[in-house]
Amino acid sequence: MDDLNLAMRDRYRNNFLQEVEANVEEGEWAKMCMQCGVCSGSCPFGPHWDHPPQEIFMMIRANKREEVLSSTSMWLCTSCYNCIVRCPREIPITHIMHGLASYAQRLGLAPKEQPTRKFGLMFWDNIEKNGRVNESILGIKLYFMNGFKEGVKTAYKMAPVGWNMLRTKRFNPFALIPFLHKRCKKRSDIQAILRKAQQIENARTVRFGTAGG
């Protein structure tokens, strides 16, 4: 994916705003930000963001491409939609934050150790394979995402929670056995749809990219 990163960097040299407008979901809204700060003040994990949404918009205009795309900030979006309903300019901030994270991911610039990035990838993988997400599988995999030793520690820490869920029949201990949890029947249909959608979208990025550059 590094090549895509270099290609895009060269194509939009010194104009990150244009790159965002062309390649990031709802990116064409970025220039509408008037820096009022309402979004940053409304964001549940805001204090943990290195650059809260308002600042991200400022940095996009200031051409801080690497800083934005490699930031952990957007990955802290909980999809609460507070910013969207409060922004005086009605900018779809949530989608832009997701879009930036996802674009950074495609370019290989996303911070590797960011836990939500890892979680999100497992989540999507679960959808692609099964059509549905199985929380029990996801939970177990998540504990072990930082290696086996860490996993045992986390699993131990989370054991009381897991036991409670098991006790109240809200966790499936057999989920790791493929035939014992529910999956979509037409998984190959779903995979074909997703593959095609991705193809169309990729073609679009290149098309707009060329036009914009």
Place this chain on the structure above:
Amino acid sequence: MVKKEYMFYPGCTAESLASGSNYMTSVESMCEVLDIQLNEIPDWNCCGASVGYVGGSELPRLALNARNLAIAEQVHPEQDVVATCAACWLGARETRDRLEEDNELMRETNEALAEAGLKYEAKQKVRHMVEVLIEDFGYEELQRHVKKPLDGVKIAGYVGCQTNRPFGIEGESFENPKYLDKFVETMGAEPVEKYDKKVSCCGGGLAFSEPEKSQALIKDIIEAAYDGGADMIVTPCPVCQMNVEIYQDQINQKYQTKFKMPVVYYSTLMAVAYGKSAKQAALGTQIIRAKQLEDIAGRK
């Protein structure tokens, strides 16, 4: 009233042995009383909730949701699609709205769906169960079925995020929606006045990946309920229910609190008030038991 039918999108958390299976049980009990028939969308798939964006970009996510809607349209085009999960509703409704207003996206999505022989035309509305209750029944009708009013129970209505934003419920504000409090009243219980965390975020899916930061938010949500004198919290969202209920022990350890606050669904309250048994209201699946509701359900 005549039987009402809807195409139903239960979502991943509602599967048996999943965290929100208890939501389903109480919804089924509630629907039986109200004579609602839910026709499950055959072979429905995940909506890609919240963190789906990491692996799935825009068009794949739209196509994923459109598959459910296209199937629903095929089976019963005249029925609305109804979801009980906030994230499912959001994903499906956003897909419908965006495709309906953007012909190019609709064309591309249908090109992807054609791989599975499907076609989507955005014929149906996508609604949350709460909208069905308010708009197709109304508080008065909902009250008419109450057999055991939930007397003496004080409840904090925690609406959370995604049932409230960005779409929300018609006629309600984003900052202070009242419908959950009205449900509480309608079932004969007492809502907590001025519950200041009613639309705060619980961390959502990030409770898995950012547990410490999320639990700090959850702590405030529970604390505010105690401050308002609540006996329990009620919510319309399976993610809120799980997050606010299951980490209380960990929060107590970390913050030296003594939380033991039951968290139930609106459908749990309704099932009990409508005279269903503790089992039919799924009270046994509470990690923190809702004793008062168990008592009422146990009464003759």
